Amino acid sequence: MSTAAQEKELPWHLQGNWYPVQDELTVSGLEVEGEIPRELNGIYVRNGMNPRSGWSDHWFFGNGMVHGVELADGKASYRNRFVKTPYYEQDMDMLTGIMDPVASPANTHIFQHAGRILTFEEAHIPWQIDRKLGTVGPVDFGGKLNRPFTAHPRICPETGEMLAFGYAPMSEPHLVYYRIDPQGEMVQYEPIDIPRPVMMHDWNVTRNHVIFMDLPIVFSLDHGGFAFKPECGARLGVMPRSGTNADVRWFDIEPCYVFHPLNSHEEGNRLVLYVCRQPRAMVGGLDNVGSNEDTSARLWRWTIDLDAGNVKEEQVDDSPGDFPRIDDRLTGLKARYGYTLGMVPASGSPQYDRWVHKHDLDRGTRTTHDLGENLHGGEPQFVPRTPDSGEDDGFVVTIAHDESTDQSSFFILDAQNIESAPLAKVKLPRRVPYGAHGNWIADA
Ligand SMILES: [Fe+2]
Numbered sequence: 001m002s003t004a005a006q007e008k009e010l011p012w013h014l015q016g017n018w019y020p021v022q023d024e025l026t027v028s029g030l031e032v033e034g035e036i037p038r039e040l041n042g043i044y045v046r047n048g049m050n051p052r053s054g055w056s057d058h059w060f061f062g063n064g065m066v067h068g069v070e071l072a073d074g075k076a077s078y079r080n081r082f083v084k085t086p087y088y089e090q091d092m093d094m095l096t097g098i099m100d101p102v103a104s105p106a107n108t109h110i111f112q113h114a115g116r117i118l119t120f121e122e123a124h125i126p127w128q129i130d131r132k133l134g135t136v137g138p139v140d141f142g143g144k145l146n147r148p149f150t151a152h153p154r155i156c157p158e159t160g161e162m163l164a165f166g167y168a169p170m171s172e173p174h175l176v177y178y179r180i181d182p183q184g185e186m187v188q189y190e191p192i193d194i195p196r197p198v199m200m201h202d203w204n205v206t207r208n209h210v211i212f213m214d215l216p217i218v219f220s221l222d223h224g225g226f227a228f229k230p231e232c233g234a235r236l237g238v239m240p241r242s243g244t245n246a247d248v249r250w251f252d253i254e255p256c257y258v259f260h261p262l263n264s265h266e267e268g269n270r271l272v273l274y275v276c277r278q279p280r281a282m283v284g285g286l287d288n289v290g291s292n293e294d295t296s297a298r299l300w301r302w303t304i305d306l307d308a309g310n311v312k313e314e315q316v317d318d319s320p321g322d323f324p325r326i327d328d329r330l331t332g333l334k335a336r337y338g339y340t341l342g343m344v345p346a347s348g349s350p351q352y353d354r355w356v357h358k359h360d361l362d363r364g365t366r367t368t369h370d371l372g373e374n375l376h377g378g379e380p381q382f383v384p385r386t387p388d389s390g391e392d393d394g395f396v397v398t399i400a401h402d403e404s405t406d407q408s409s410f411f412i413l414d415a416q417n418i419e420s421a422p423l424a425k426v427k428l429p430r431r432v433p434y435g436a437h438g439n440w441i442a443d444a
Helices: 004-009
Strands: 032-034 042-049 064-072 075-082 109-113 116-120 127-129 135-138 162-167 175-180 186-191 209-214 217-220 225-228 234-240 249-253 257-267 270-278 298-305 310-315 321-325 337-343 352-360 365-370 381-384 394-402 407-414 424-427 438-442
Touching: 042 109, 042 116, 042 394, 109 438, 162 209, 175 209, 209 257, 209 270, 234 298, 249 310, 257 321, 257 337, 270 321, 298 321, 321 352, 337 381, 352 394, 381 438
Parallel strands: none
Antiparallel strands: 032 424, 042 064, 042 438, 064 075, 109 116, 116 127, 127 135, 162 175, 175 186, 209 234, 217 225, 234 249, 257 270, 270 298, 298 310, 321 337, 337 352, 352 365, 381 394, 394 407, 407 424
8 A cells, every 4th residue: 555645645546445456366265254155156356447557647547457256165265457458558548548449448347248258448448358357358349349338338138138338528429329249249330419428427228228318427628528517408318229319319307417327127108217316426527526415326216208208307215325236137127126335425535335225116215234334335236146036035245345454355245134244254365446346257
């Protein structure tokens, strides 16, 4: 970790447990408190920003580092690796890296699709890694992709397709929709008209539709790249999954920002979206990702009535939280339960809290796991007990950090008894810096 003197000079995203780690470890036989469920065989991989030089100009610009917690027959091991793209190899800054769609930080998310483990960052193309977290190479879908690809694709549990989009603030088209078939072939590349370039971090998918979010973090060279401009308005664009730009219907909503939706589904001619909505975001510019009362996200439900042509907007939970996840087997379908990480409100910079929330969307209730004093969690992911077990029958996993001991642990919670003590707490052999998103990759 940095020295206290150095830390005083550092921006928030390089202080404390945000500060990067440099060594790549492989450690087996980790100490476990409790018992690792025998059903869990696979690897949890979490991505995050981890600048190799120890410096990045912005939280978003650090090199991708993947941390893997591998579970097998009740035992745990750990490994971490940088994602070794040209952005890493040449230690680029973002201004240089942004010019080359291959030079990705690869620092935001990870998904397995069509037999490939892919890492993502939203301004570049995906990069493939292997099961041991070694870097394989860039994925351009046979030369069809040479521009940004979101870090939040959705994999349809019914068709096996990977649905995605890419937004490009500095070049046209500013938005493109991508559909990738279950074999990993890009079968649709559809430019979508939007009135101005905006930051589109995530989106929504239902059984028959995709819903783009044209929300007013607007590209602006005057404000370091992007700034919140509510006067530009906010709209949701609904398109059939195999539709075209001409099919998109736009619906006005109250200006706001959503980094992460939870899930969405269809009820007849209505589309029901659950989102972590914040009234404002990046007010004054890209540097201001800070958290205050009106930039804290809370769970909302947006109901798009395709017949009436309007959107009903309702807050459904009053607790600040983000990093929403559901049982991924219900992506785009009706899910009863969602999981979020509590966020410390009004803390000046994003701060992950000690609370892992489980939301019952049918009842509008919330139950919470308290990770403990001095603990700060990460994105909580639901992992089913078996491929065929019911929606709530499984585990919620997350990597948490203890500020008092500077140690990180991998928590395995019982999804059906989320408030109870963890089923297992795996002591990780090193501090894992706060990061972004992860996924469980079950052994076949
Ligand atoms: Fe994200």
